Structures are given as C-alpha cells and as structure tokens.
Amino acid sequence: MSSKEPKETKVEYDRPDIIEDAIVPENPNDSLHRRLGNRQIQLIAIGGSIGTAVFVSIADGLAAGGPGSLLIAFMVATAMMGLVNNCMAEMSVYMPVNGAFISMAGYWVDEALGFVAGWNFFLYEAILIPFEISALNLVLHFWTDKIPVEVVIVVCIVLYVLINVFAVQFYGESEFWLSGGKLILFLIVLLFTLVTMSGGNPKHDAYGFRYWSNPGAFAVSVTKGHLGQFEGFLAALWNALFTVCGPEYVSMVAAETKFPRRYLKAAFKTTFYRLIFVFIGSALCVGVVVAYNDPTLVAITGGTAAGAGTAAASPYVIAMSNLGIGVLPHITNALLMTSIFSAGNAYTYCGSRSLYSLALAGKAPRFLRYCTKSGVPVFCLATTLSFALLAFLSVSSSAAQVLTWLIDVLTSSQIINYMIVCITYLGFYRATKAQDFNRRSLPYYGYLQPYGTWVALVFYVVAIFVHGYTAFLPGKWDIATFFTSYTMVGVAPLSFLGWKILRRTKLVRSSDCDLSWEAPFVDAYEAKFMGDQMGFWMEMVQMFGFNRKS
Numbered sequence: 001m002s003s004k005e006p007k008e009t010k011v012e013y014d015r016p017d018i019i020e021d022a023i024v025p026e027n028p029n030d031s032l033h034r035r036l037g038n039r040q041i042q043l044i045a046i047g048g049s050i051g052t053a054v055f056v057s058i059a060d061g062l063a064a065g066g067p068g069s070l071l072i073a074f075m076v077a078t079a080m081m082g083l084v085n086n087c088m089a090e091m092s093v094y095m096p097v098n099g100a101f102i103s104m105a106g107y108w109v110d111e112a113l114g115f116v117a118g119w120n121f122f123l124y125e126a127i128l129i130p131f132e133i134s135a136l137n138l139v140l141h142f143w144t145d146k147i148p149v150e151v152v153i154v155v156c157i158v159l160y161v162l163i164n165v166f167a168v169q170f171y172g173e174s175e176f177w178l179s180g181g182k183l184i185l186f187l188i189v190l191l192f193t194l195v196t197m198s199g200g201n202p203k204h205d206a207y208g209f210r211y212w213s214n215p216g217a218f219a220v221s222v223t224k225g226h227l228g229q230f231e232g233f234l235a236a237l238w239n240a241l242f243t244v245c246g247p248e249y250v251s252m253v254a255a256e257t258k259f260p261r262r263y264l265k266a267a268f269k270t271t272f273y274r275l276i277f278v279f280i281g282s283a284l285c286v287g288v289v290v291a292y293n294d295p296t297l298v299a300i301t302g303g304t305a306a307g308a309g310t311a312a313a314s315p316y317v318i319a320m321s322n323l324g325i326g327v328l329p330h331i332t333n334a335l336l337m338t339s340i341f342s343a344g345n346a347y348t349y350c351g352s353r354s355l356y357s358l359a360l361a362g363k364a365p366r367f368l369r370y371c372t373k374s375g376v377p378v379f380c381l382a383t384t385l386s387f388a389l390l391a392f393l394s395v396s397s398s399a400a401q402v403l404t405w406l407i408d409v410l411t412s413s414q415i416i417n418y419m420i421v422c423i424t425y426l427g428f429y430r431a432t433k434a435q436d437f438n439r440r441s442l443p444y445y446g447y448l449q450p451y452g453t454w455v456a457l458v459f460y461v462v463a464i465f466v467h468g469y470t471a472f473l474p475g476k477w478d479i480a481t482f483f484t485s486y487t488m489v490g491v492a493p494l495s496f497l498g499w500k501i502l503r504r505t506k507l508v509r510s511s512d513c514d515l516s517w518e519a520p521f522v523d524a525y526e527a528k529f530m531g532d533q534m535g536f537w538m539e540m541v542q543m544f545g546f547n548r549k550s
Contacts, residue, residue, distance in 0.1 A: 032098055032168070032255050032256050032353075032356075032371065032375045032377075033167070033168060033256060033374065033375030034255075034256055034257060034258050034259075034260075034525070035167060035168050035169045035172070035256060035258065035375070036168060036169065036172040036253055036256050036257045036258060036263075037169075037172070037258055037263075038258075038259075038262075038263045038266070039176060040169075040172035040173065040175065040176045041172075041250070041253065041257055041263045041264065041266075041267050042263075042266065042267055042270070043175060043176045043179040043180060043183075044172065044175050044176075044179060044249065044250065044253060044267075044346075045246065045249075045250045045267040045268075045270065045271060045274065046179050046182070046183055046274060047175055047178065047179025047182055047183075047249075047342055047346065048245065048246040048247075048248075048249030048250060048346065049245070049246040049271070049274045049275065049278050049279070050179070050182040050183065050185075050186055050278055050339065051243070051245065051339065051343055052132075052135065052336065052339050052340050052343060053242070053243040054186070054243065054278060054279070054282045055185065055186075055189065055282075055314050055316065055332075055336060055339065056313050056314045056336070057239070057243060058070075058239065058243060058282060058283070058286055058315065059286070059297060059300070059301055059313055059314065059315050059318075060235075060239050060301050061073065061074075061235065061236040061238075061239030061240060061243075061283075062236075062286050062287060062290070062292050062297070062315060063219070063292055063297055063298055063301040063302075064219065064221045064232055064235035064236055064239070064301075065218070065219055065221065065232040065233050065234075065235050065236030065237075065239075065292075066215075066216060066217055066218045066219035066229075066232060066236075066287075066292045067211060067212055067217055067283075067284075067286075067287025067288070067292065068212065068216075068217030068218045068287070069217070069218050069219065069229070069232050069233040069235075069236040069237075070236045070239075070240075070283045070286070070287055071280070071283045071284055071287060072233065072236075073233060073236035073237040073239070073240040073283070074236075074240045074243075074244065074279050074280050074282070074283035075280055075283075076237060076240070077237065077240035077241050077243070077244040077279070078240075078244055078275045078276060078279045078280055080241075080244075080418075080455075080456050080459050080460070081244045081245070081246065081247070081275055081279075081418075082272055082275055083448075083452040083453065083455060083456035084247055084418050084421055084422065084456055085246070085247040085268060085271050085272065085275070086446040086447070086448070086449070086452055086453075087421055087422060087424075087425035087446065087449075087452075087453050087456075088100075088101065088247040088248065088250075088251050088268070088421055088425075089247070089264075089265070089268030089269070089271075089444045089446060090425070090428075090439075090442060090444050090445065090446040090449075091104055091424070091425060091428055092250070092251040092254045092260075092264060092268070093260065093261060093264045093265045093268065093442070093443045093444035094442045094443060094444065094519065095517055095518060095519060095522075096254035096255055096257060096260035096261075096264060096522060097254065097255055097357075097517070097518050098254075098255035098353065098356060098357045098360065099118065099252075099255075099353065099354060099356070099357020099358070099360070099361075100248070100251035100252050100254055100255075100357075101117060101248070101251060101417075101420065101421045101424055102114060102117045102118040102121060102354055102357050102358070103357050103360075103361065104424050104428070105117040105420055105423070105424045106118075106361055106363075107508075107514065107517065108424060108427045108428050108431065108508060108513055108514075109423060109424055109427040109507065109508055110496075110500070110505055110506070110507050110508060111361075111363075111499070111500075111503060111505040112496045112497075112499040112500035112503070112505045113420065113423065113424070113496060114361060114363065115358075115363045115495065115496070115499040116416075116420070116492050116495045116496045116499070117417070117420045117424075118354055118355075118357060118358040118361070118363055118364075119358065119363075119495065120413050120416050120417065120420070120488070120492060120495075121248075121350075121354045121413070121417055122351055122354045122355050122358065122384075123410060123413065124410050124413035124414060124417070125347045125348075125350045125351035125354065125384070126347070126351045126384050126387040127387060127390070127406050127407060127410050128343070128344075128347045128407070128410075129160075129344050129347045129348055129351070129384070129385070129387055129388045129391075130387060130388050130389070130390035130391035130393070130394075131391075131407050132340050132341075132343045132344035132347065133152065133153055133156045133157075133344060133388060133391040134391050134394040135340050136152060136156060136337060136340045136341060136344070137149050137152045137153070137394065139333060139336055139337050139340060140152065140337075142333045143330075143333070149394060149395050150392070150395065153388075153391045153392060153394075156341070156344065156388070156391075157385060157388045157389075159341075160344065160345060160348045160385060160388065161381075161385060163345060163348075164345075164348055164349060164352065164376070164381055165376060165378060165381060166374055166376065167374035167375065167376065168256045168374075168375060168376065171345070171349050172253075174345060175342060175345065175346065178338050178339075178341065178342035178345065179342060181335050181338035181339065181342070182335075182338065182339045182342060184335060185332065185335035185336065185338075185339060186278065186282075188328075188331065188332070188335070189285065189316045189332070190281065190285060192289070192316060192319075192320070192328065193285040193288055193289050193316075196289065196319070196323060197209075197288055197289070201323040201324075201325065202323060202324040202325060203323055203324060205323070208288075209288060211287065211288065211290065211291040211292070212287065212288075214291075215291055215292065215293045217287075218232060218233070219232045219292045219293070220232050221234075221235045222470060222473065222476075234466075234467075234469075237463075238463075238467045240279075240283070241414075241415065241463060241467070242411060242414060243279070244275065244279050245414070246271055246274065246275065247268065247271060247421075248350075248417060248418075248421070249346060249350060250264065250267050250268060250271065251264075252349070252350045252353055252354070253349075255353075256375070259526055260522060260526075261443045261522070261526050262526075264444075265443055265444050268444060269444075285316075286315040286316070289315060289316060289319035290315045290318050290319045290322070294318060294322070296318050296321070296322075297315065297318055300313045300318075301313070314332065314336070316332060317329045317332055317333075320332075344388075348381070348384055348385060348388075351380075351384035351387075352377055352380040352381040352383075352384045353377070353380070355368060355377070355380040355383060355384060356368060356369070356371075356377040356380045359377075359380065363499075367379055368380050368383065390406070405484070408484035409483070409484050409487045409488065410488060411484070412464060412467075412485065412486070412487070412488040412489060413488050415460050415463060415464045415467075416464065416488060416489075416492050418456070418460050419457060419460045419461060419464070422453050422454075422456050422457035422460070423457065425449075425450070425453050426450055426453055426454075426457070427508065427510075427513070428513070428515075429449060429450045429453070430510040430513075431508075431510045431511075431513035431515055432515065433510070434510035434511045434513075435510070435511065435513070435515060437515055464489055465489070467485060468481055468482060468484075468485025468486055471485065
C-alpha cells in the first residue's frame, strides 16, 4: 500500500443536484466510478437470486428426486448459501473493493489464492455468456424456428456491448428493469400455483398436494428402494447447489456502489429473505404443480423429447398445459427471455470486473487496466465478450457439444467460488482476532462466526468431491462424467501451486494482515455525503419525477 497521503480530487457523481464540487480522498489504484444507486443495487440483488434455473432447470431435480427430496435439497442449499452470504456481507460492506472476494483472497490470505479465485470466477462467468445466448435462441423456438441463430447471437452481443460500454449506471439501469421482469415472472408462477392448487383452473380441480402422495414425495434414482431414494435426494441436491446463488453478484458491484456502507448492507441483509422466498418457495411450488413422473417432464428431462432449455421444459408450463391454460405459457416464455438476457448481461459485467481486478493485481496483462473516462474497463469488456463468439458453435449440432462440454467442465467452479469465499473469511476472521480488531464495530456484523463459515466450507468440500460419485458405481463408469465433474477440482489446486511457485507467494500472517486497506477512502467518501443518502423508495419516487430537488 502506498505511503503517500491520499490526495484530494473531485468526485465523479451523476446527480449534481445533490452533490456539487465534492472533495474526497482519491484511491490511485482504481478507476471505477461509484454510480450505482440504491434501487439499482436492490434489484441487482433480487435479479442475482432469480435465474433461469429457478423456472426451467429445477425440473431436473424434481424428476430425479421427487418433491420431498427437492424441497429438502433446496432447504439445505439455501442454508449453506445463507452462511456464505454472511461471510460475503461482512467483508464486502466493510471493504467494498473492485473484484470483491477475488481481491480479498489475494490480499488477506495468499496472492496465489487470489489468482485462482479470479481466473476461476472469470472463466465461469465468461463461458456462461454464450450458453445464455444459445438458451435465448432455444426460448425463441417456443414460438418459431424461422429466426436465424446467427441473428440472435449478433443482436445479443451488440446489446451487451451497448449496455456495458458506456457508464456503469447504464448496466445498473438495465438490470433494474430486467430484474423487475424476473420478479414479475416469479410472482406470476407463485400465484399460478396458489390459485390452481385451490381449484382456480379450467378443470376446477383442487389438486392441492396430491402429487406428494401419488406418485409420492421421494423418487428413486440410479438404484431402487431406500438407497435409490437417497440417491434421488443427492441428484436433487446437486441441482439445488448449482441453482442457489446470489451473494457473489451483489459483492461484484461493491466498488461501483454510491454508498456501499448503507446500500450493500441493505442488499445483503435482505438476501437471506430472498433466498428463502425464491429458492425454497420455488422448490415447494414445482413439487405441487406437477408430478415427478409426469410423461412430458420425464421425456424432456430425459432428452427423449424436444423442448429442453425452453419454457416447454418448465414445470409450470407443463402444469399449465395439463390444466388446459393456453395464454399463460406464452407470457411465461416472454418473461423467461428477460431472465435469460439479464443473466448474460450480469455475466458480462461480472466477468469484465473480475478480469479488471486481476489486471490491477498483476495477475492479468497490464493493458487490461485501462478504463474510459466513464470508468469502464473496455479491454476487459472486449475480452469477456469475445467468449460470446462461442455461441456460434450452437449453429452446428456437433460443434454445440463442445460448448456443452465446456459448460459442464466449469460448473464445479461455482462451488469452488464459495469455498474460496469461506477460506478468505476465515483468514479475515483470524486477522481480526490476532490484531484485537473489534468486529462489532464493522458496518455489517456476521453472527455465528467462525462456526457458520466452517460448516459451509466443510459442506462444499464434501459436495465437490461427491457430486460425480455415479461415475464410480459398479457398471456405471463414465469417463465423460468423471472428466466434467472433477477437471476443475484438479485445475484449481494446480493453479494455486503453480502461481505460488512462480511468484514465490506466502500465506499472509494474521498479525501482518492489512485490515485498513481501502477502508479510509470509503470512510472519507461516505462521511462527506452522509446526509445525501436516499432510501430505496425515495429513489423510486424520484425516478418518476417526484420530490426532486430543484
């Protein structure tokens, strides 16, 4: 950290009617601008929780485990994500730096861990962009297959460029509205479940929890009997682990949030309720509206019928079709398009910012540090969006297998991300103890620490080694399953050791850990504008032109 005194500079702020000619200490290592408002942060937090998997991919967990296993699996996955959120919130609200947990891992634990965290997260985000673009094309096929795939790909890439290349508030504004579409879709399917199960459907069938008793709450998978039911639960659990997410996307906007101490704190605190409402609520709803042995569900998830990846594969749309409801599937598909496009947009943003943090730390080429006057790392953005070109592989059915393979390989990266967050928090926690740092003075204080973090870390370690267990069962050996399940499990530690040996990095001792870091810059910035912070609803009111200061 530089020994120079922080110099004074004018703040880049997009609401001059509130703040004019403000002076705050400048952080010389970061060119990002704090322009994301409260309403944008709150909707980004919601949008980060509600993904396409909540509406479509959750069907795989239902078909494999049944409604009972699916509900329990999502309760377990949500509880673990709540513990991760607890870690992420305490660190990010106190230290809202670029790269979030990526930078923290390198600064508080080991530079080699920061290297692994950054490239693991970047590759995971970047490779999901072409996947979402391909998924958007499949969703369009719900209506017509006359739109050329190439046109869909080009339009998506151009839109992602336009949204992300100017200033961060354009991304924030787009996600505000796109996340609103996700929220509307979730509320629609939730109300659909409540109304139809009570008899409000064309057949006047008050089916309630019928499918929990017939065919039953627990399906068998791989084998039969109670062991088969347990394996069905494990299949549902893997589905849940790769569906439940959110805190990492909130943390990635920390360095560009106007008032991180307040806005991020509110977003992380409400994440607990969103996790319960969205994920556990979704698991309960899909288990109510359709049976796990429904012929259409089994055919689509088993790959013997068309529709995988589109609204046709959604348990809700299957239920709508079974009940004879004609219009709602089209509304669901339209809103599902906003969910998919939003996901690709978020991956573009997070991928570019994670690559930028790697460049600042000397773990990526130096030219990637360049930012425009609006605070956008354009070369990082271009590099991230170059991965979107992989979507052209979906034009050919044989080449599309390459994209599917890449996505399957990198799926484990999501769990590795959460493991790194836990390890980073434990390093941070040990440092606070060694330096007699009062954690209760932090703007966000995480309870149940460090025990909750240890529980989450042990759980994810076990999960990442066990989730490909079917490849080792007698007569079930499959090299593809083994390779896709465990490639990143091997690549991550090898990358850690490689960077450690190459750069001769050392574990940061708890007594030497810099717990101040960029906190003085943030404290001075927020202290200057403490009276100008607005709540979520006030920003909503001003968005429509009311209560603006002249």
